[in-house]
Amino acid sequence: MREERFDLSEVADAADFYRQFAARFELNYFGNNLDALWDVLTGQLNLPLRVTLCHLRQHPQRPALARIVQVMQEAEAETDGDFSICDDEG
Secondary structure, eight states: OEEEEEEGGGOOSHHHHHHHHHHHTTOSSOOSSHHHHHHHHHHTSOSSEEEEEETTTTOTTHHHHHHHHHHHHHHHHHTTTSEEEEETTO
């Protein structure tokens, strides 16, 4: 299983997360929004894949990132766990 870690202490806000996500997965045409995130997670990435979000609980923009986390959790259910998300706090 491929594993990717995002250090959210190095992410300013949701827009910055989208930029880093697109760069990490070499997505040339990523819409930088929740719909685009869903499409990529459920049909464009090579699975299985686990994404770990580091420092989520301490992030000052945590409420803004909550929708991204929610979409990732929904993608985990949709892919029967082939895509999975966790945080480094357990």
